[in-house]
Amino acid sequence: MSPEEIQKNLRRYINISLEEAEQFLSLFETVRYKNRKVVVESGDYCRYFFLVEEGCLMTYYTDGNGFEHVLQFATHMWWSGDLPSLMNNVPSAYSIKAIGDTSLLQISKPNLDRLYRELPKFERYYRIIFQNALVAHQRRIIQNIAYTAEERYLQFREAYPQVELLVPQKYIASYLGITPEFLSKIRRRLSNRK
Amino acid sequence: MSPEEIQKNLRRYINISLEEAEQFLSLFETVRYKNRKVVVESGDYCRYFFLVEEGCLMTYYTDGNGFEHVLQFATHMWWSGDLPSLMNNVPSAYSIKAIGDTSLLQISKPNLDRLYRELPKFERYYRIIFQNALVAHQRRIIQNIAYTAEERYLQFREAYPQVELLVPQKYIASYLGITPEFLSKIRRRLSNRK
DNA sequence: ATTTTTTCTTAATCTAGTTCAATGTATATA
DNA sequence: TATATACATTGAACTAGATTAAGAAAAAAT
Numbered sequence: 001m002s003p004e005e006i007q008k009n010l011r012r013y014i015n016i017s018l019e020e021a022e023q024f025l026s027l028f029e030t031v032r033y034k035n036r037k038v039v040v041e042s043g044d045y046c047r048y049f050f051l052v053e054e055g056c057l058m059t060y061y062t063d064g065n066g067f068e069h070v071l072q073f074a075t076h077m078w079w080s081g082d083l084p085s086l087m088n089n090v091p092s093a094y095s096i097k098a099i100g101d102t103s104l105l106q107i108s109k110p111n112l113d114r115l116y117r118e119l120p121k122f123e124r125y126y127r128i129i130f131q132n133a134l135v136a137h138q139r140r141i142i143q144n145i146a147y148t149a150e151e152r153y154l155q156f157r158e159a160y161p162q163v164e165l166l167v168p169q170k171y172i173a174s175y176l177g178i179t180p181e182f183l184s185k186i187r188r189r190l191s192n193r194k
Numbered sequence: 195m196s197p198e199e200i201q202k203n204l205r206r207y208i209n210i211s212l213e214e215a216e217q218f219l220s221l222f223e224t225v226r227y228k229n230r231k232v233v234v235e236s237g238d239y240c241r242y243f244f245l246v247e248e249g250c251l252m253t254y255y256t257d258g259n260g261f262e263h264v265l266q267f268a269t270h271m272w273w274s275g276d277l278p279s280l281m282n283n284v285p286s287a288y289s290i291k292a293i294g295d296t297s298l299l300q301i302s303k304p305n306l307d308r309l310y311r312e313l314p315k316f317e318r319y320y321r322i323i324f325q326n327a328l329v330a331h332q333r334r335i336i337q338n339i340a341y342t343a344e345e346r347y348l349q350f351r352e353a354y355p356q357v358e359l360l361v362p363q364k365y366i367a368s369y370l371g372i373t374p375e376f377l378s379k380i381r382r383r384l385s386n387r388k
Numbered sequence: 389a390t391t392t393t394t395t396c397t398t399a400a401t402c403t404a405g406t407t408c409a410a411t412g413t414a415t416a417t418a
Numbered sequence: 419t420a421t422a423t424a425c426a427t428t429g430a431a432c433t434a435g436a437t438t439a440a441g442a443a444a445a446a447a448t
Contacts, residue, residue, distance in 0.1 A: 177339035
């Protein structure tokens, strides 16, 4: 990603110069993953915080019976990574894999610490990023406990139309907290109704 | 709350002097609510960010059929408030009420802006607060989609034993995404098993 | 191009959790 | 001390969504 592009994106939240955008970028490295490649395996240490450039990262939890439950889809300019693992150097509770061929910018914990130290305005940047993520998570919790699967599916489509095109349906079902079979049923129901 | 106590609490995340703690406190006012009093009504503007001193604040969403769904319980030294309403001056999606007689420190949006401006280390403080809250919300989403109601109830008890003592069971049921009747059934099942 | 693997659909059966309605029990307030 | 009000329990009937198993379709890989 070019410094100009980064600057433009970050300016949604903080006012930074082109030089600062370059300094920011210099702390990252670009990595690429093929479709379905695992980026972080649960139980391993998550050593980077990721910014998705292209493609999609899916974060998921694997339960005691081996079932996968999707926590997050991250597309262009979304952040991803296991925060407790990254921050406290503990094994990651989640796995992360690429959906479609994916290009990432990754920053290590030492470089993130350096970023906060050398460019304190990034405390503000991430304060806003986390605050917005928190608000989105609050909304999702309420949707999960207050609405039916069909309503959640419609709200999801509305909110993340790009994601629906990129991601296999079984993962969308998992994100919604239902089985792929039941999502299939919902979709039929909806198409019959129209 | 005394400046010393505040200093001690904030020092979990940032290094602040007693003077800074006093400056911080000066931006807040203390308010008290009786048990069951509504602090913020959904549809109204949430004009403050709240720090619970004593008692408990419950944030909840009221759906189209008038059912209440609990988003958060906040006890001593937890933050609460409707962030989108506070930040973007839009009507609040949630209501907030006191559970038990409750004492709060509240800061207005203008004072919060001033705090960030005059004491930039509070960007860091809230970055960490929101980051931790985000992690907790991620965990809750996974628990909701990956575990049964009984498992969620046991995990809740484990994680928030103080809350279980303070809060009526029907609200805990709501937090867990189940009906009070079913929580009652779960509790009977558990006590029979022991 | 063909084969293998992954993803999606359909249908029958089953179950965790809901709904409804009644009864019981604390806890406030007069 | 009585009386209202909020809260908790129980059980019977019901339903949204899970499970299992099979086949169809699409996408990768050879």
